[in-house]
Amino acid sequence: MKLKILATTILATMFSASSFAAMVNKSTIVVDGIQVGKMDGDNLPEQFSLMFNFHNTGNEIKVWQLGFYMPRSFDSLALQRINPEQTMQICDAAGGDCVALKYVRADNVNNVDKAQGYFTLLAPVSQFSLKPKTNYYIKIAHNNQWSSGNVSSLPQSLFLTINDENSDGVPKIYTIHTELSQYQILNYDQNLIDRQIQDNIQAKWLASQPKNIPQVGIIPSPVRIISGVDGDFTLPAKTITIHNQLNSDNAIVNLWAPIIKQDWKLTKKVVIDNDTNASNGILIQSISDPKAIQNNPEGYRLTIANDNITIEALTATGVYYAFQTLRQISAQSANNTLPSLVITDYPRFKYRGVLLDVARHYFTVNEIKTLIDVMANQKLNTLHIHFSDDEAFRLALPSYPELTATASNRGLGQSIGPAMLLQNNLDATNLRQPEYPVANSVYGGSYSAIDIQSIISYANANQITIIPEIDIPGHARALIKALPHAMIDTNDSSQYLSVQGYRDDVLPVCTYGNDISVGNSFTTTINTIVNDIAKIFNQQTTLYAVSNEVSLGADEVSNNAWTNDTSCRNEWSKLSALDKSQLFIQKLAQNNNSLMLSGWQQMVQSDGVALGKYALPTSQVGHVWVWNPTREGVKQAANLANSNYPTILAYADKSYFDLAYSPSITEPGFTWAGQFMDTANVLSLAKAADTTISQSANSQNILGLEGALWSENLPSFDHMMYMALPKMPALAEASWSPSYNVTRNGKTNWQSLANRLGCGKNGYLSYLNKLYGVNYRGYPDGIAKEVPEDFCSVNPEGILNNQ
Structure with missing residues (x-):
């Protein structure tokens, strides 16, 4: 694994000294x-x-x-x-x-x-x-x-x-x-903006359900919590035994045993066995009435009684999520006791994901694992990693070592020039990093085969599937830079500018599968790249992993691409740029029929609602993400679902975490899809999902929700977590918790979620900070920046007490 490299430094007043x-x-x-x-x-x-x-x-x-x-x-x-x-x-x-x-x-x-x-x-x-x-x-x-x-x-x-x-x-x-x-x-006008911010906070607060304070504050909120009839469970001082009566596979138990020892401050290690006759300690059992959890393989029932804790589930995944809930309850325990209760729980959606863009800015393996920890704590189950874009290709492939040798670095004097040069003293999230790259820094990073296997293993152990994404045929400039002999068609003299300002970021799609220009080399190269990626990420062990899945992105191709390309003959000659993109992907799929290809809605859909002429058949599609804001996106997603595509809602105006929380000049993030991409707004994705489902005759094809961490503006891990927290818990609430809890009578449970997020040293945000060392927007004051001013003065502790 390559680490972030800052090959140059400014004078000591800003950057530390170096030989450069x-x-x-x-x-x-x-x-x-x-x-x-x-x-x-x-x-x-x-x-x-x-x-x-x-x-x-x-x-x-x-x-x-x-x-x-x-x-x-x-x-x-x-x-x-x-x-x-x-x-x-x-x-x-x-x-x-x-x-x-x-x-x-x-x-x-x-x-x-x-x-x-x-x-x-x-x-x-x-x-x-x-x-x-x-x-x-x-x-x-x-x-x-x-x-x-x-x-x-x-x-x-x-x-x-x-x-x-x-x-x-x-x-x-x-x-x-x-x-x-x-x-x-x-x-x-800062005064006007400040008033708008307070008006927005107040309006969203009043438009949500009055807070209903449960016995324990869990994120995401479970389907049902019932107070038990037995006395509370007293935490042991020395050890406890986990009896896995579900099956003989103790992988999940082995993962959780040291966590329980640490959280409960036990003096001896946790004992694990498969004793089916045991009746005390922690019992893991097959649920006797699966209908109670809707036969959901991720569901569970957690019972805390005075003499034992029982976890009932259908699968090890359900057991894993029961332990996550137990961990949150333990963090709120007082006097070394856990309250007697019964929690019945299962997710609303099977897909609960986050996209992480590692192309625009690189994040280390350990940083990605910390993100996985935070996601898993919230019962999110998919990490969609964007490995390539115009600015970098970061996935090492043995067949083409030049991909990362050339396309994982950038800076003046490099093949790929500088990009995303945020200035460190202007970044309010910059708490710990005195050095940001400057124009002639050699900024880079890539992921080796060992790195990727480490990430996959860690994610799968925490019930998270990794979906790899490279962006083609547009957003492909780094790929072109690395492999010019296969990716540059000299017959193409088209003039275009992409949305991000590039003149040369599309692949030579009209040469695919023929011998025109670079056709033979391009066809072999792109087939090999996509198949190599599929093999690397194949055989994941999570419930919903799709075999041989690779996302191609397939979004934002300029309308003027390939308009003056003499290689675009015969069937290609009169097609629009979007049609050419979709025909290329169709041919790629036909020639590699073991692959399951995924992408954004432009992979199969027109710029409107209709399917494209060359849309991939649903049998060869893993997932389709809809990024358009709800104004257009709801209808597009509904039509995709009705056409039997596995559809994920990632509406930019609801779930793009990289967008700014507010329009204040000091608040980082883009604002193109909305002025207030705050936590309450992300929670309203649940309402947008309700609307989409109501318009879908085949709503079972709406598999879930995704939040996106596009990293143009995320130069550091601290900045990334600032944009993710507290938005991510709102995504978890919207994607896991039942609709009747989250959007009752058309109102979200924002007041309840804010109460659970907490206002200071207590609450879910503080809990995440203590567990994983991650900061969040508003640290150390919890959710105070996003609620009415009197809320935290009245509720300084929130309802989570994680002393």
């Missing part, structure tokens, strides 16, 4: 202010302008380029009406000369990257020196990619390159420091 420090200096350019927003001439709703005001405190700089990260494209393509009116210039602020600026990109995808995607590099079109003690401004006017709303979308990580200075081909950069106070989003 000479490659990065602090610029003599001082920023006086940066303005973003509507300016003169921005007449269309989507247009904005950007103004950098600065001065030079050092010597004259004659040959220079300015670089920065901002999640907007500053490239232009009239064919798609992308920035057709954009102008860029630098001017002497005293009224002197102005010179136009050009967008500096590489000539073709084979070359080392310059500007691309959301990384911008600008240079004057003619000589323009930056003189000492002189004020300048750079104005980029009439960009039509929508203005900034918060810190995540501001221009940041600014730098200069000077005179093409480099070391072994890696450009030397001069960083330009900025503070949040130097930015101005025009027409932004």
